[in-house]
Amino acid sequence: MSIWGKVIGGVAGFAVGGPLGALMGAAAGHAVDRMRETVPGADQQLDPNDTEARQVAFTMAVIVLGAKLAKADGAVTTDEVAAFKRVFKVPPGDAGNVGKLFNEAKQDARGFEPYARQIAQIFSNDRMMLEELMGALFHIANADGEYHPAERDYLAKVAVIFGFGQQDFIRLE
Numbered sequence: 670m671s672i673w674g675k676v677i678g679g680v681a682g683f684a685v686g687g688p689l690g691a692l693m694g695a696a697a698g699h700a701v702d703r704m705r706e707t708v709p710g711a712d713q714q715l716d717p718n719d720t721e722a723r724q725v726a727f728t729m730a731v732i733v734l735g736a737k738l739a740k741a742d743g744a745v746t747t748d749e750v751a752a753f754k755r756v757f758k759v760p761p762g763d764a765g766n767v768g769k770l771f772n773e774a775k776q777d778a779r780g781f782e783p784y785a786r787q788i789a790q791i792f793s794n795d796r797m798m799l800e801e802l803m804g805a806l807f808h809i810a811n812a813d814g815e816y817h818p819a820e821r822d823y824l825a826k827v828a829v830i831f832g833f834g835q836q837d838f839i840r841l842e
Contacts (some may be wrong), residue, residue, distance in 0.1 A: 727791065730784040731802065732767060734827065735809050736774035736780040742817035745775050752812030756805045778823065787831040791819060799831045803841045 739749040750771075759767050793800045799838075808829065810820040821842075827841070828838040 671768060693811045695816075726799070727802075728757075729770070729787060731805070732770045732804075733774040733784045734806060735782055736771045736782075737778045738806055738809055738820060738823055740775045740778040741810075741819045741823040743817070743819070746813040748812040748814070749809055752809045756808055778819075781823070781827070782830065783829045787830075789831050796832075799833075800841065803831065803833070807842065 735753045739745040739753070788802065789799070806824055810816055810824060825838055828841065833841065
């Protein structure tokens with residue numbers, strides 16, 4: 670199953686339990702996939718340091734952070750949605766599931782902090798990953814041709830949560 674397929678479990682978890690529910694749903698989907706790949710009955714545990722599990726958590730947070738950023742200036746444009754799809758290369762077969770989570774998250778720009786904190790914690794030792802995510806978010810913010818002050822504020826808050834200082838933010842910007 671592709672990483673986007675695992676997002677399906679996360680979408681269900683998000684609907685039931687918010688950001689933590691989403692990660693638990695994704696982790697459950699990941700664990701089931703792992704068990705299918707091994708001998709039936711083998712003792713399988715989800716390793717919290719597993720690269721694939723980190724990718725699933727990262728993917729889900731990216732969807733939510735991207736959607737809430739797009740809403741930060743008050744309106745989600747087709748340019749912002751297209752930028753999201755370009756940057757994160759959503760396969761057409763998975764677009765519906767990704768779209769469900771994106772559409773739910775874009776209802777309100779508020780509430781992005783738990784996702785940013787989760788990603789900051791998961792990737793605390795991977796500054797490059799956090800920089801790449803910030804770059805992708807900047808791309809989405811600029812996609813509609815206007816870098817709105819509300820988008821800048823949103824990105825500055827995410828940068829602080831990720832552990833970037835003011836100079837880092839200006840460099841990333």
